[in-house]
Amino acid sequence: MKNPPSLDSLITALRVLPGVGPKSAQRMAYHLMQRDTAGADRLARAIDHARSHLKHCARCNTFSESELCGVCADPQRRQDLLCIVEMPADEMMIEQTRSYDGLYFVLMGRVSPLDGLTARDLPLEQLARRALDGTVSEVVLATNFTAEGEATAHVLHTLLKDRGLTLTRIARGLPVGGELEYVDPGTLAQALYERRGIKD
C-alpha cells in the first residue's frame, strides 16, 4: 500500500522548501489537498506569477518586476553612496531606519562554506562594474555580523580596495552574531551613523 503517485510527487516537491523534512512535507501535502485546496491553488498560481514576473534590478540586483527597482530609479537618492547588503530584507530594514539616502547593491547571497557557497556564487563582476562606474565614491559594507557575513565583507573588501573608493563598514552596534533582519531600527540607524573606514 503506497501513496497515490501525485501525492508522493507533491510531498517530494515540497522538500525543495528550506527546513522542510519528510514528515513536514507530508503534513503540508495533506493540508494542501485536504484542508485548504483553495490555498493550494493560490500557492501554485503565486509561484507561477512570481516566476514569470520577478526579475533582478539591472543596477542593484534586488528582486524587481521592472528593469530598475524603485530605489535605483529614484533621482532623489545620493548617487555617490553605495550600500552592499546580503538580501532584500536587509535593504528593507535599512530603509525603515530612514537614516540612509544612498543606493544599494544586493548580493542575493553570502559566502557560506557550510552551505557550499563561495565567493564565486556572488555577483562580484556585476558589483565591481557598478561600484566602479564613476558615480560612486563611498561603498558601505552592510553584510551581517555573522561568520558568513564577515567572510562576505572580507571578499568585498578584497575586491574593492585600492580602487579609489572609500570603503566603510557599518558599526558593530549590532550584537555580535546578530543579523540585520532581527535588529531594531534604532540600533541599526546607530550602526549606520557610526560606520567607520576600513584599514588594511
Add this chain to the structure above:
Amino acid sequence: MKNPPSLDSLITALRVLPGVGPKSAQRMAYHLMQRDTAGADRLARAIDHARSHLKHCARCNTFSESELCGVCADPQRRQDLLCIVEMPADEMMIEQTRSYDGLYFVLMGRVSPLDGLTARDLPLEQLARRALDGTVSEVVLATNFTAEGEATAHVLHTLLKDRGLTLTRIARGLPVGGELEYVDPGTLAQALYERRGIKD
C-alpha cells in the same frame, strides 16, 4: 521601499502551509525565486497535478487517483473487518505491520476543539453508510491515543454502538500521548493484536 507585488503575493501564499510564519515564508520565497527556480516550477506543477488527479476513494475516503483505492479494490482482504484511522499515514503504518488484513475507513481528520474541528467536520454519514452496509461485523477504532484521537474515538463509538457491530479499540500498547505515525511497527502490531471490546 517595498517588495515587488509578485514576491509579496508568493510570501502570503506560502503562509497557507502549516507551521510557516512570516519569516520562514519570506525565507522560502527567496529560496524559490533565487536559489532553486527549477524546484519552484516543479512545486507549482506538482500542486496542479495533485489537485487535478487526487480524489477520495469512494469506499474508504483516503486519497486515491481512481474510484477505489488499491486496498478497497483488493478481493483478498477480509471484508468483515473495518479499521478506522485518522489519516492515510496511519493506514500506511498499520499496513507496514503486516498484521491486519481487513479494510479501512480514513477520517482525513480528527476532533480537535483547539483547531476548531468538531464532529461535524468528520465524514460521519459516509462512515455510517460504509460500516452498516451489511458486510462489516467488527469495527476497529485506531485513532491516536492523543486527547484529540480519544475524543474522536468517543464520537465514533457513540455513532456506531448498538448497531449490531462489534466495536474494538486497538490496545494501549502505544505510549500515552503517542501518535501512530511515530511508533515502531512491532508495538503497533501488538496493539492491533490486543484490541479489546468497548464497554459502554
